[in-house]
Amino acid sequence: MRVLILGCGSAGRRHAANAKLLGHEAIVFDVDEAASTRAAIALSCERIPTGDGRPWACHPDAAVIATPAAVHLDDAREAVRRGIPVYIEKPLGIIEQLAEWEALATRPLPSVVYVGYQLRFQDQAMALRLGAVGNRVRGASFSLACDPRQWRGLRATYADPLLECSHEIDLARWFGASDLTSADVREHRVVLGFGSVGVDIDWRAPYAREWRIEGEHFKGRAHFDRPEALGEAMYLDALSEFFAAQAAPEHRSRAATLADGIEALRLCAEIRQLKAVD
Numbered sequence: 001m002r003v004l005i006l007g008c009g010s011a012g013r014r015h016a017a018n019a020k021l022l023g024h025e026a027i028v029f030d031v032d033e034a035a036s037t038r039a040a041i042a043l044s045c046e047r048i049p050t051g052d053g054r055p056w057a058c059h060p061d062a063a064v065i066a067t068p069a070a071v072h073l074d075d076a077r078e079a080v081r082r083g084i085p086v087y088i089e090k091p092l093g094i095i096e097q098l099a100e101w102e103a104l105a106t107r108p109l110p111s112v113v114y115v116g117y118q119l120r121f122q123d124q125a126m127a128l129r130l131g132a133v134g135n136r137v138r139g140a141s142f143s144l145a146c147d148p149r150q151w152r153g154l155r156a157t158y159a160d161p162l163l164e165c166s167h168e169i170d171l172a173r174w175f176g177a178s179d180l181t182s183a184d185v186r187e188h189r190v191v192l193g194f195g196s197v198g199v200d201i202d203w204r205a206p207y208a209r210e211w212r213i214e215g216e217h218f219k220g221r222a223h224f225d226r227p228e229a230l231g232e233a234m235y236l237d238a239l240s241e242f243f244a245a246q247a248a249p250e251h252r253s254r255a256a257t258l259a260d261g262i263e264a265l266r267l268c269a270e271i272r273q274l275k276a277v278d
C-alpha cells in the first residue's frame with residue numbers, strides 16, 4: 001500500500017517507519033521542508049516537496065495524519081471525501097471543532113477512520129483488560145501526571161493539555177465505563193468518575209502513570225515513571241490493526257474509531273465547561 005504520512009514530527013516519523021516495517025510504502029509530507037527532507041533521508045522514502053502543496057495528488061491507498069491536532073480536520077475531510085482509509089493521531093482535533101467532527105461522522109463513511117489512542121495496545125493495558133473479562137469489576141482508576149510544556153516541537157506550543165492527556169479518558173471508556181458521573185475540575189487537574197472507574201489527570205506534575213483495576217477475582221496494577229517505559233510495540237500494533245481493517249472490514253479491531261475520537265473530544269468539551277474550583 002502507498003501510505004501518505006502528513007506531518008514529519010516525532011509521531012509522523014514513527015508511523016512512517018512502522019508503515020515501512022509492515023511492508024508498505026511511506027510517502028512523507030510536511031509544511032516544513034526541512035522536516036520532510038530529514039524524514040525522507042532517514043527512512044529512505046519518497047517525499048512530496050512542500051512547494052507542491054498538493055500531497056493528495058500522489059494517489060495514496062491510505063493516509064496517516066500526524067500533524068498538530070488543530071489542523072487534523074481538513075486533511076481528514078479530504079481523506080474521507082476520497083474514500084481513503086485514514087489513521088488520525090490523537091487527539092482527533094480541538095474542542096472548537098467538535099460540531100464539524102460530528103458532521104463528518106453523520107453519514108456512513110466510505111473508508112476506515114481510526115484514531116491513535118494506542119495505549120489500548122499497550123501490554124499492561126491489555127493484561128488489565130483481559131483480567132477484567134469475566135470478572136465483576138469493582139473499580140478501576142487511571143491516573144496520569146504529565147506536563148505537555150516539556151514536549152518537543154510545535155505540539156508543545158499550542159496543544160490543549162486536557163486533550164493531549166485524553167488517553168486515560170479513552171482507556172476509562174474502553175474498560176467499559178460509559179457516561180461521566182462526576183467531575184472535579186481544577187486549574188491544572190481534573191478528577192473524573194465514569195461509574196466505578198476513576199480518571200485523574202494532572203498536567204503540571206512530573207510525569208507518572210498509574211493504572212489500577214480490581215475485580216472479584218482479579219487485581220492488577222501498572223506503573224510507569226517515564227513515557228518510554230510504555231514501550232514502542234503499541235504503536236506498531238495499533239497501525240497494523242489499521243491496515244488489517246482494510247483487508248477485512250468485518251475484523252473487530254481494538255483500535256479507537258472516529259466515534260471514539262469524537263466521544264473523547266465531547267467529554268473534554270463537557271469538562272472544559274465545568275468551572276475550575278481553584
Ligand SMILES: NC(=O)c1ccc[n+]([C@@H]2O[C@H](COP(=O)([O-])OP(=O)(O)OC[C@H]3O[C@@H](n4cnc5c(N)ncnc54)[C@H](O)[C@@H]3O)[C@@H](O)[C@H]2O)c1
Nearest residue numbers: 007009010011030031032035066067069089090153154155
Ligand atoms: N498517541 C500518542 O501516543 C502520540 C504521541 C505523540 C504525538 N501524538 C500526536 O501526534 C500529533 C503530532 O505530534 P508530534 O509530537 O509529532 O508534533 P511535532 O510538532 O513534533 O510535529 C508536527 C509536524 O507537523 C507539521 N505540520 C504542521 N502543520 C502541517 C500541515 N498542515 N500539513 C503538514 N504538516 C504539518 C509540522 O511542521 C511538524 O513537523 C499530535 O496530534 C500529537 O498529539 C500522539
